Amino acid sequence: MQTKGSGAHPTPPAAVTLHDVARVAGVSVATVSYVANGRTNVRLSDATRLRVQKAIDDLGYRPNALAKNLVQGTSRFIGLVADGVATTPFAGQIIHGAQDEAWRHGFVLLVANTESDPQVENEAIDMMREHQVHGILYSTWYHREIAVPSAPNSSDMVLVNCFAPGSRARAVVPDERQGGRVATEQLLKQGHSRIAFINTTWESPARTGRLAGYRDALAAAGIDFEPANVIDAEPNQEGGYGAFEQIRRLDVTAAFCHNDRVAMGLYDAVRVRGLKVPTDLAIVGFDNQEVIAAHLRPPLTTVQLPHYELGAAGVRILLGLDPVPAGTVTQLACPVVQRDSDG
Amino acid sequence: MQTKGSGAHPTPPAAVTLHDVARVAGVSVATVSYVANGRTNVRLSDATRLRVQKAIDDLGYRPNALAKNLVQGTSRFIGLVADGVATTPFAGQIIHGAQDEAWRHGFVLLVANTESDPQVENEAIDMMREHQVHGILYSTWYHREIAVPSAPNSSDMVLVNCFAPGSRARAVVPDERQGGRVATEQLLKQGHSRIAFINTTWESPARTGRLAGYRDALAAAGIDFEPANVIDAEPNQEGGYGAFEQIRRLDVTAAFCHNDRVAMGLYDAVRVRGLKVPTDLAIVGFDNQEVIAAHLRPPLTTVQLPHYELGAAGVRILLGLDPVPAGTVTQLACPVVQRDSDG
Numbered sequence: 150m151q152t153k154g155s156g157a158h159p160t161p162p163a164a165v166t167l168h169d170v171a172r173v174a175g176v177s178v179a180t181v182s183y184v185a186n187g188r189t190n191v192r193l194s195d196a197t198r199l200r201v202q203k204a205i206d207d208l209g210y211r212p213n214a215l216a217k218n219l220v221q222g223t224s225r226f227i228g229l230v231a232d233g234v235a236t237t238p239f240a241g242q243i244i245h246g247a248q249d250e251a252w253r254h255g256f257v258l259l260v261a262n263t264e265s266d267p268q269v270e271n272e273a274i275d276m277m278r279e280h281q282v283h284g285i286l287y288s289t290w291y292h293r294e295i296a297v298p299s300a301p302n303s304s305d306m307v308l309v310n311c312f313a314p315g316s317r318a319r320a321v322v323p324d325e326r327q328g329g330r331v332a333t334e335q336l337l338k339q340g341h342s343r344i345a346f347i348n349t350t351w352e353s354p355a356r357t358g359r360l361a362g363y364r365d366a367l368a369a370a371g372i373d374f375e376p377a378n379v380i381d382a383e384p385n386q387e388g389g390y391g392a393f394e395q396i397r398r399l400d401v402t403a404a405f406c407h408n409d410r411v412a413m414g415l416y417d418a419v420r421v422r423g424l425k426v427p428t429d430l431a432i433v434g435f436d437n438q439e440v441i442a443a444h445l446r447p448p449l450t451t452v453q454l455p456h457y458e459l460g461a462a463g464v465r466i467l468l469g470l471d472p473v474p475a476g477t478v479t480q481l482a483c484p485v486v487q488r489d490s491d492g
Numbered sequence: 493m494q495t496k497g498s499g500a501h502p503t504p505p506a507a508v509t510l511h512d513v514a515r516v517a518g519v520s521v522a523t524v525s526y527v528a529n530g531r532t533n534v535r536l537s538d539a540t541r542l543r544v545q546k547a548i549d550d551l552g553y554r555p556n557a558l559a560k561n562l563v564q565g566t567s568r569f570i571g572l573v574a575d576g577v578a579t580t581p582f583a584g585q586i587i588h589g590a591q592d593e594a595w596r597h598g599f600v601l602l603v604a605n606t607e608s609d610p611q612v613e614n615e616a617i618d619m620m621r622e623h624q625v626h627g628i629l630y631s632t633w634y635h636r637e638i639a640v641p642s643a644p645n646s647s648d649m650v651l652v653n654c655f656a657p658g659s660r661a662r663a664v665v666p667d668e669r670q671g672g673r674v675a676t677e678q679l680l681k682q683g684h685s686r687i688a689f690i691n692t693t694w695e696s697p698a699r700t701g702r703l704a705g706y707r708d709a710l711a712a713a714g715i716d717f718e719p720a721n722v723i724d725a726e727p728n729q730e731g732g733y734g735a736f737e738q739i740r741r742l743d744v745t746a747a748f749c750h751n752d753r754v755a756m757g758l759y760d761a762v763r764v765r766g767l768k769v770p771t772d773l774a775i776v777g778f779d780n781q782e783v784i785a786a787h788l789r790p791p792l793t794t795v796q797l798p799h800y801e802l803g804a805a806g807v808r809i810l811l812g813l814d815p816v817p818a819g820t821v822t823q824l825a826c827p828v829v830q831r832d833s834d835g
Binding site: 233236240245252259262385386438439440441444 | 587604800
């Protein structure tokens, strides 16, 4: 191991090398490498093996993981390509889940943050392949359809929080429809039957899935779907704030918002008119974005996007622990997180 | 390269190996390795080198980065240990800056997310050393004092967004004092001279540094420091909301808040009383947390924590591109981001 610069740490111990062990044991470097890496298909006497092992123990030699990968012909790396790491905590939650699961099985994550730059993405995937990753998790910070990166594919790939129709890549995504259903059911349980849905203007699986879930819940409760009660708005605070003008003209007592940011803007619009959440308007969000949801006044009831679980499931699928056929899209449930805004 | 499972991708091309190249060129695997890895200290005839290079080109062989690291005796990995990746975008911004800078110099980041778990942190550092990282960036999601991890230290380490007094480790942190000063100056420029500071109850460099900067700015403007104008509150929305009761009893027209979450809570408290930002109270935040600051009503003037720059600077220090002596703590400036809340 080389250290750069001079004396940045108090007398770092010099790393013990294969050469040191070989010298002490009186054998070749290759022999030390065979023993250190547990190769049993090489003919060595027991005495030699013991002598090398003793020198390894005495010197505190730590086998080099890179060398081990090479000798064993496979690496313990899993690549994780992620966008949006720098802009939301969502990608970080996917990384967290993937890392915990990878480490549990003795794998290390090689993480590359692309911030949605295709050139960075290609470089990242090339880099991972050069490092002989066992496979690649390709993740997006919001649930969307993608085209599988078309570079020659020498490693397995699992899509996390995204999917590629027609591809044989396996994918794991949130169940948007179930999430929309439980959000609406939460308001129904609180006695609301006239419920608006502030959906997003962005075409996405979240847009169609959450709307389908909203309709499922109404239908199951015997309530007619009223198209006018669905409002499209930008999926941010400004969208939620602006949507209130339409909400107030509807005969509703509650609103299910496409995400927590929309709910935050809607809170502002309610308050600026001297009204109150949830007595004047009950509100449910989506995402459970920690920095917002738990800290609104009143704290926001919302639906959790299962980012941690998506990352963990991606690793299990990649490693064959959750065996699913090629092309399968696995959906994970989105649970309700109840706080105080649902009435 | 092994692929796991069966048929997850349409006929992935088999990876070309050293053995394939050796067979085609009629030389040993070692010879191919020497040529592929650019070793010039090995005696090979020009004819042999040419024959191997032609086989490499014909077969499309991609040198294995792991093998290359071993042959060259050093790796192109930089380790990045980060906490808080799953809870804030701050760690992600450090990762983003570090990755951009590392890639610019041909290095790859090995990222480990510890979520502040010391056992995970030790495992991460061990893992990185086993992979012969060139050095390790040890980063924290908020600026704080740490003890340098005490495990035997065979690689160089740079602290990012944290520091270890008495250690010889180099560190790069935000300049909290300068940040507190420019936040206060921003309000002074807008004509405010009676300015409250809602500081945090958490003992931290941000707490002492921003207060010192606030005092610097007042002193430079010839305004007496009034201890009663400094309020300590939890550094979140609830803290900002609660602090308003004290603010309203002070003779102030503006408040500098320890962070954007405090400012968000203070907005709520101002509005619930039918008052307005900035006419009734001008507000400046700190952090520039995107999901909050730009989307409050009115959008929040704040001070940017330079997370991206911290990550990039950490890499430059580690690689010796910004040479600084052992034990140096480098401070990076925090710029004002002006929006509409400062009056």
